[in-house]
Amino acid sequence: MKSGYIVKTAILGLIMSAAVSSQSVFAADGEKLYTEKLCMTCHGTEGKEPIMPLYPKVNGQSKEYTAAQIKMIKDGTRAGGLTAAMKAMVATLTDEEIEAISEYLSAIE
Numbered sequence: 001m002k003s004g005y006i007v008k009t010a011i012l013g014l015i016m017s018a019a020v021s022s023q024s025v026f027a028a029d030g031e032k033l034y035t036e037k038l039c040m041t042c043h044g045t046e047g048k049e050p051i052m053p054l055y056p057k058v059n060g061q062s063k064e065y066t067a068a069q070i071k072m073i074k075d076g077t078r079a080g081g082l083t084a085a086m087k088a089m090v091a092t093l094t095d096e097e098i099e100a101i102s103e104y105l106s107a108i109e
């Protein structure tokens with residue numbers, strides 16, 4: 001059936017364009033990642049309201065400092081203290097995601 005083929009092709013096209021666009025948004029959107037990767041559950045809204053006084057605020061630092069801390073906690077260079085709470089949360093982040101989240105946090109006053 002020709003019409004069935006056209007419908008299937010159209011649906012496939014929609015799925016593919018949705019996948020491509022959501023991927024590019026995902027790669028660049030630090031704000032979305034901050035929520036999706038559950039950072040906010042400990043560091044609070046916009047990194048400003050940590051859930052306990054012993055947890056750091058993470059907004060307003062330079063992007064370079066923030067990205068470096070996340071990478072060092074991820075690879076174990078920065079260990080001890082309360083890093084255990086954080087390490088598992090950043091284990092699966094890519095460098096690109098770390099950069100995007102750090103850029104987002106650094107821009108929040």
Ligand code: HEC
Pocket residue numbers: 034037038039040041042043054055056057058066067069070080081082083085086089090093101
């Ligand atoms: C389970 C709670 C928890 C989650 C979830 C969490 N963190 Fe953390 N994070 C911490 C704690 C606790 C520390 C302080 C570690 C220490 O004592 O050295 C920390 C430290 C940091 C630091 C270093 C701050 C500084 O001033 O040195 C940054 C940046 C950071 N977290 C970002 C993130 C990001 C981004 C995410 C999400 C991908 C995230 N955290 C998820 C608990 C968490």
